[in-house]
Amino acid sequence: MLDMKIATMTDIHLDTNSLLLKRDVFPDLLAALKEIIYDILLITGDLSNSSRTSINIINKIQEETGKKVLFIPGNHDVTKFADTSWDSYNLLKEHESSLIDKPFIIDEDNVIIGDMGWYDYSYALDIVPSSIIKQRKKSLWDDAKYVKWQMDDEQVFEMILNKFKNQLEEHKDKKVIFVNHFIPYKDFVTYSSDGEWNLCNAFMGSDKIGKLLDLHSNINYVLFGHTHRRYGLIEDYRGKNVICNPVGYAYEWETEDAKTEFLKCINFITI
Numbered sequence: 563m564l565d566m567k568i569a570t571m572t573d574i575h576l577d578t579n580s581l582l583l584k585r586d587v588f589p590d591l592l593a594a595l596k597e598i599i600y601d602i603l604l605i606t607g608d609l610s611n612s613s614r615t616s617i618n619i620i621n622k623i624q625e626e627t628g629k630k631v632l633f634i635p636g637n638h639d640v641t642k643f644a645d646t647s648w649d650s651y652n653l654l655k656e657h658e659s660s661l662i663d664k665p666f667i668i669d670e671d672n673v674i675i676g677d678m679g680w681y682d683y684s685y686a687l688d689i690v691p692s693s694i695i696k697q698r699k700k701s702l703w704d705d706a707k708y709v710k711w712q713m714d715d716e717q718v719f720e721m722i723l724n725k726f727k728n729q730l731e732e733h734k735d736k737k738v739i740f741v742n743h744f745i746p747y748k749d750f751v752t753y754s755s756d757g758e759w760n761l762c763n764a765f766m767g768s769d770k771i772g773k774l775l776d777l778h779s780n781i782n783y784v785l786f787g788h789t790h791r792r793y794g795l796i797e798d799y800r801g802k803n804v805i806c807n808p809v810g811y812a813y814e815w816e817t818e819d820a821k822t823e824f825l826k827c828i829n830f831i832t833i
Contacts (some may be wrong), residue, residue, distance in 0.1 A: 569829070570805055572806070573636070573787040575811060576619055577612075578610075579811065579812045603632070605727060607635050608640075609639060612639070631659045633659055634661050635654050636743035636753050637705050639654060642708065660810060662676075662677050668833055674739055675738055680715060683695050685801055693731075723768075740781050745786055745788055746772040746786055767786070779801060782802065786806050792812065792826075795829055810825060
């Protein structure tokens, strides 16, 4: 088959950035996508603050570009619109772009495996106990207000971790592009002298994902976001190519030009 070129993006935060810049930045995103050559756009979460908004954006991208979008949600995409955040998660799961429970078979040798991921506090447990983290989350982290699972974070994380285990086992004979929103390796977590900042690292991901990935030499690429620190492509990190190149919020950008920032944050995988 001919080469397939996958464009990757994460943490676009389209609605928030439109508010920050006081104008709709979707045309800038569309202009950036029309300037590049690719076959599939792979978005690694936090497209917007609503599952329905994210779906509408994905539909508009596909309609305007004629290119397929693959998507996994981040924490912002699953803010609850009904009883629980599972309603948002399942709405996104049912969309044609979703990788949730639906690995994308590129060809007989290559597959994209993806899901949201979550966090289990492990990046802060050596600093504070989980009981304090749960208590402080209400005042420090917006997920406590807007994301409602009706179960502990650790339980949500373990559910998704087990799905990853099963899918990686099922596709152990293929080359894998692994996609998850949250940070799978502690090396990409930023620590500082600020105690509250370090406590918030509890909500950044889990190294259990990274340890799982270490067991699978057939994983060629690992994609994630959630952190707004732009690492770009790091080759041969623990035997894998790692991509973390988030758009982030407009006040974090080097320029005020949305199209320029979008283009900076697009990476490519050629199969």
